[in-house]
Amino acid sequence: MSHPLDAAFSALADPTRRAILTMLLEDDMAVTDVAEPFDMSLAAISKHLGILSRAGLITQEQRGRVKWCKLEPDALRDASIWMQSFGQFEAVNLDAFERFLASELADDR
Amino acid sequence: MSHPLDAAFSALADPTRRAILTMLLEDDMAVTDVAEPFDMSLAAISKHLGILSRAGLITQEQRGRVKWCKLEPDALRDASIWMQSFGQFEAVNLDAFERFLASELADDR
DNA sequence: GGCAATCTCAACCGAATGGTTGAATATGCG
DNA sequence: CGCATATTCAACCATTCGGTTGAGATTGCC
Known part of the structure; x- marks a missing residue:
């Protein structure tokens, strides 16, 4: 998946990830809080966030034991x-x- | 893949399919002509066109033994x-x- | 009719995807 | 220290994806 557009579009192809982006539009969130409304494991959400992060759609900043997720619209x-x-x-x-x-x-x- | 955005974005995630869309921006094309510049089988391109079609990004019209592909930007x-x-x-x-x-x-x- | 051209179908393959679970790693708190 | 919280890691699993090949099915042409 060499081209950056590959990563961006395939990240956007998943409804869970689009929902996460919409949530982050409101405010920055911790991983656990992102996961809360979804009917799936925290590990799964963690993976989704990794994909969004690698696609450049979000950034994650560790602060204490909490990792904050921030929308990155570039x-x-x-x-x-x-x-x-x-x-x-x-x-x-x-x-x-x-x-x-x-x-x-x-x-x- | 229920949501239409799922289909659209995941269709766009593949570089071959994005290249096809760019080609179709110039003009409508037959399947064989679409396949010509790519280093892959005709069947593979046919599959890609099916995906683009199911995502609504193109339409295909059979005329004689030739199937014409047309960009559908909605x-x-x-x-x-x-x-x-x-x-x-x-x-x-x-x-x-x-x-x-x-x-x-x-x-x- | 016979043959070439156009396109899809079906079966297969390896790799990636999206999920699970259980253990591991930090970090904060009383 | 000891325990709860926050997050990831690792292994696994079923399904999908992107490609191949070979065999159809239509259609156009001589």
């Missing part, structure tokens, strides 16, 4: 940019999207 | 919108993003 952005090249469905560039985001946030608060 | 668009929601900062209202998309497209053409 790899997502690369994948997104790749998809943009199929621009038949959207003439949107990321800069425009960021301006959109900024205005959304400005409106909200 | 599934790509769904996946792209999902990813955009992770934009660098905060959670984004998808409805708002769709309105944004619509207005962008309206402006362009």
